[in-house]
Amino acid sequence: MGFDLKSARHWAEELLRQAVTEGSKVIDATLGNGYDTEWLCGLVGDEGHVYGFDVQQEAVDRTNERLVNAGIDHRATLFCTGHQNVKEYVHEKVDAAVFNLGWLPGTDKNIRTMRETTLQAVEGCLELLKEGGLLTICAYPGHEEGKEELNALIEWAKGLDSKKYDAMIRGYLNQPNDPPVMFAVKKNLRKGSRK
């Protein structure tokens, strides 16, 4: 009554609101239309920074335009390159890294995130995370490659050292068309602080 169980994107945002505050440094690993980047730039404020990645110039341009219109483009640096190269471009520790997998709506579906490069990118981002930092992933198992990407991420997350990381997955079990799934990985949780 009066509520629903929400979506992968909602759950990711709920966690990110705790990890990302004024002054935070964040990686947005998949710019797309720039909705997430704009939202993150709002959270980090003028003292923080968002590093954004996308393989498509169109995504970089759409995101840049969105930030310019909002008057907050100085809070972000956008790179037109694959997120698997993240460590070549980001040279400081970050509070959070955000992945929203798949393709840019309205463009070629073949230009999408791929299992191998996604795994390289999440590994790179984990290395860049501060202690206490958060990595979130929204994965889309509604198509075959997305399912494979999700399964690879599950195996990857299961293998993370439980002394260094807490890894969780959240998604619907009985809905049609395999709705998106949310992953969260937190670095170095202080044991005993879980509620």
Ligand SMILES: C[S@@+](CC[C@H](N)C(=O)[O-])C[C@H]1O[C@@H](n2cnc3c(N)ncnc32)[C@H](O)[C@@H]1O
């Ligand atoms: C679902 S969209 C992201 C949505 C976006 N976060 C937003 O708020 O609009 C996924 C994006 O990932 C990008 N992408 C695909 N492969 C990539 C890679 N290796 N590195 C970075 N971005 C990639 C696609 O070009 C696409 O724009």
